[in-house]
Amino acid sequence: MLNCKQAAALMSQGMDKKLGTLQRVNLRFHLMMCSGCRNFSDQIMLLRKSCEKFPQQGSPIEQLNNE
Numbered sequence: 001m002l003n004c005k006q007a008a009a010l011m012s013q014g015m016d017k018k019l020g021t022l023q024r025v026n027l028r029f030h031l032m033m034c035s036g037c038r039n040f041s042d043q044i045m046l047l048r049k050s051c052e053k054f055p056q057q058g059s060p061i062e063q064l065n066n067e
Helices: 004-016 021-033 035-052 060-066
Strands: none
Touching: 004 021, 004 035, 021 035
């Protein structure tokens, strides 16, 4: 069984790439048992969805160079 640190790492990786079947199963099982990690998962999903609503404006360094 995953510990919370491993589960958080998988949740983060899952934002960028598709997890393997065993990783997904282990993560789902952990999330069923751990309310703290379920809350963390909900929070990172909310942040990701919120950030997708904002238009891309380039990096802060690019913005400074354009001024």
